[in-house]
Amino acid sequence: MAFGRRGGAVDRRPSLTRLLGDGSRSVSFEFFPPKDSDAEDLLWGALFQLEELDPSFVSVTYGAGGTTRDRTVDITSSIQRRTSLTTIAHLTCVGSSRAELLDVIDEYSAAGIENVLALRGDPAGGLGTAWVCHPDGLDHAVELVELLRERGEFCVGVAAFPEGHPESTSLDHDARVLADKQRAGAEFAITQFFFRSADWFRLRDRAAAAGCDMPIIPGIMPVTSVAQIERFAKLSGAEFPPEVAERFAGITDDPVAVRKLGVEIATELCTELLDGGAPGLHFYTLNRSTATREVFRNLMSHPSLTRH
Numbered sequence: 198m199a200f201g202r203r204g205g206a207v208d209r210r211p212s213l214t215r216l217l218g219d220g221s222r223s224v225s226f227e228f229f230p231p232k233d234s235d236a237e238d239l240l241w242g243a244l245f246q247l248e249e250l251d252p253s254f255v256s257v258t259y260g261a262g263g264t265t266r267d268r269t270v271d272i273t274s275s276i277q278r279r280t281s282l283t284t285i286a287h288l289t290c291v292g293s294s295r296a297e298l299l300d301v302i303d304e305y306s307a308a309g310i311e312n313v314l315a316l317r318g319d320p321a322g323g324l325g326t327a328w329v330c331h332p333d334g335l336d337h338a339v340e341l342v343e344l345l346r347e348r349g350e351f352c353v354g355v356a357a358f359p360e361g362h363p364e365s366t367s368l369d370h371d372a373r374v375l376a377d378k379q380r381a382g383a384e385f386a387i388t389q390f391f392f393r394s395a396d397w398f399r400l401r402d403r404a405a406a407a408g409c410d411m412p413i414i415p416g417i418m419p420v421t422s423v424a425q426i427e428r429f430a431k432l433s434g435a436e437f438p439p440e441v442a443e444r445f446a447g448i449t450d451d452p453v454a455v456r457k458l459g460v461e462i463a464t465e466l467c468t469e470l471l472d473g474g475a476p477g478l479h480f481y482t483l484n485r486s487t488a489t490r491e492v493f494r495n496l497m498s499h500p501s502l503t504r505h
Contacts, residue, residue: 213312214352216253216283217385217412222501223253223477224493225285225414228484230257230268236484240272243486249279253477256285256387258312266449270301274308285354286310289318290341296335298341302348314354314387315341315378339374339381346382357386357404357413359396363434372403379411386411387479389433390418392441392462392467412476417467419480419488420459423449460488464495471501 217223218262230235244255257273273286286305288298305313317338330336335344338355345351355378357369365371375386391397397415404413420426423445430437441462448454467478478496480489496502 207209210277212253213283213285213354214384217476222471223414223479224239224250224502225254225477225479226254226489227258227416227479227481230271230272231484236307240484243482243484244276244280246490248282249483249488252282254283254312256287256479270304273305273310274315277308277310283312284310285312285314287314287316288345289316290331290335290338291318292331292334294331295335295344296333297321298344299348300333302345302351306349306351311350312352312354313345314344314356315383316356317341322338325431339378342378342381342383346424352385353383354385354387355383357388357400358434359388359391359393359400359415360435368399369402369407372400372409374408375404375413376407376409379409384411386413388413388416389435390429390481391435392418392438392466394466394473395502397470397475398473412481414477415467415470415475416479416481417463417492418483419456419492421483421485421488422452422458423455456488460491460495463488463492467492467496468499470481471496471499 204364228240228244231240247255257269257276269287273284276282277284288301288305290298293301302313315338317335335341342353342355345353355375357375358365361368361371362374365374378386388397388400397413401413404410418426418429418439423442427442428438429435444458444462445455448458470478480492482489
């Protein structure tokens with residue numbers, strides 16, 4: 198097979214529907230749109246390094262409140278053109294009318310992107326503030342799933358939350374919402390990052406009990422800075438567990454030691470998940486490749502990844 202960046206041949210990248218249905222475990226990476234030229238150079242460097250690992254797919258996120266929508270569309274389209282990577286585009290309801298969402302969906306379709314992650318998105322005011330729907334927009338992710346399926350032949354994914362969505366009334370309610378997304382047309386889910394494998398296993402079991410049997414891919418964020426991961430956890434509503442934080446005690450001012458331990462902990466988590474039957478692994482890269490590549494190398498001998 199020849200790819201666009203390597204020679205401009207016809208694009209034969211499979212959709213996620215086929216990738217996730219062939220019985221192998223997926224390995225994927227997530228990036229965010231760059232804010233300036235230096236950040237863009239960093240992003241493309243990481244992309245090309247991780248492309249060599251032959252990931253199942255990559256995804257490009259929106260910024261808080263949908264603020265990077267145009268950059269997300271541009272960079273996702275560029276990745277589709279310049280690399281061999283199967284690409285997932287993010288799409289959120291935040292701050293967008295139905296007509297604006299349809300315009301973005303059409304842009305993705307015109308760029309040849311077949312896979313979209315449909316998200317309601319965080320409130321414009323941040324976690325803990327009230328969600329306010331755009332007056333001409335959509336109120337829930339399930340509506341965005343339906344809009345995507347109505348508009349084109351997309352493979353649609355959604356978000357899942359091992360520790361529960363911050364606005365959910367209960368973990369069981371959260372699982373029922375996930376099942377509703379599948380019934381609306383979602384074909385896979387990617388979770389928020391987490392640090393305890395037991396949280397993902399409980400999510401999987403709750404989802405199954407609610408009638409949801411689509412693949413739920415665990416989201417992994419290797420710790421490379423304790424302060425940064427604590428801030429991200431607070432912003433997302435995830436927990437940085439005390440037992441994990443304790444392992445970093447005494448080395449927080451040593452970035453080399455922190456990254457080494459972060460890779461070790463992420464490798465342990467991924468191994469537990471793969472051993473327990475997780476359908477794949479999705480790495481939040483923060484637009485850097487080093488720690489993610491180290492975790493990936495540590496996992497290459499795992500039996501479930503030998504076919505990847």
